[in-house]
Amino acid sequence: MRLRLFMVLAAAVFIMTACTGPSAQEEMYNHLEEAVKKEEGFREQQQPLVKLENEEQELYEKIIDLNMDQFDKIQSLSKEATGIVEERQEKLEAEKESIEAAKEEFDKIKPLIDELDEEQAEAKEKAEELVKTMEKRYEAYQKLYNAYNEALKLDKELYEMLQNKELVEEDMQKKIESINNSYNQVIEANEEFNQYTEEYNNQKKELYEALDLNVSYEESEKSEE
Structure with a gap:
């Protein structure tokens, strides 16, 4: 029912520079790698979110195995599941805050692109491509x-419905169908996000090469369920 498989920005380590002061290319490097650091919050939310999703899924399966003679138990488990949905919402907001901070840091390279001279035309072109890809990402x-926020809203609505003893099964099935459709949209958006992340990581390497920056790369990570 749920899938989290997120690619993250690749980190690079600057090995050596021949410049005595911070050049435009070195400043670009600093902002790009600081953006990676600012996405740490995004990375850190992945495993806790997966854990919460699994816990909620277990509760959901327990609920649907019960009958109306056990309504008190259904009500109790539904309230517990609602609490988990709220925790997931908090993690999602922390994730978003991290992404926005990284984007704000990334945007600091834009004025530096104009400082690249004519001999760095290739690097300038690569940097402009990187900006476009980050915007799309x-x-x-x-x-x-x-999409994920909407899915959480529908999850919460379902658990509220399950606390109503007069719940009509047809209404519940419609809500479940809406939830499944919503998570399909999450998966599609997730794939698009990963595509642009991969493009970004590759283009950043090309930019560093065009800037003659001697860097090494850390392995990119994925968070998955």
Whole structure:
């Protein structure tokens, strides 16, 4: 029912520079790698979110195995599941805050692109491509956030419905169908976000090469369920 598989920004380590002061390319490097650090909050939310999703799924399965003679138990488990949905919402907001901070840091490279001279035309082109890809990645994350936020809203509505003893089964099935459709949108948005993240990581490497920056890369990580 749920899937979290997020690619993250690749981190690079600056090995050596021949410049005595911070050049435009070194400042660009600093902002790009600071953006990676500011996405740590995004990375850190992944495993806790997966854990909460699993806990909620277990509660949901317990609920649907019960009958109306056990309504008190259904009500209790539904309230517990609602609490988990609220925790997931908190993690999602922390994740979004981290992405926005990283984007704000990334945007600081834009004025530096104009400082690259004519001999760095290739690097300038690579930097402009990177900016376009980051914009698309950020837009993809906004879609992902909105889709996941909507899914959480529907989850919460379902658990509220389950606390009503007069619940009509047809209404519950419609809500479950809406939830499943919503998570399909999450998966689609997630795939788009990952696509742009991969493009971004590759283009950043190309930019560093064009800037003649001697860097090494850390392995990118994924968070998955």
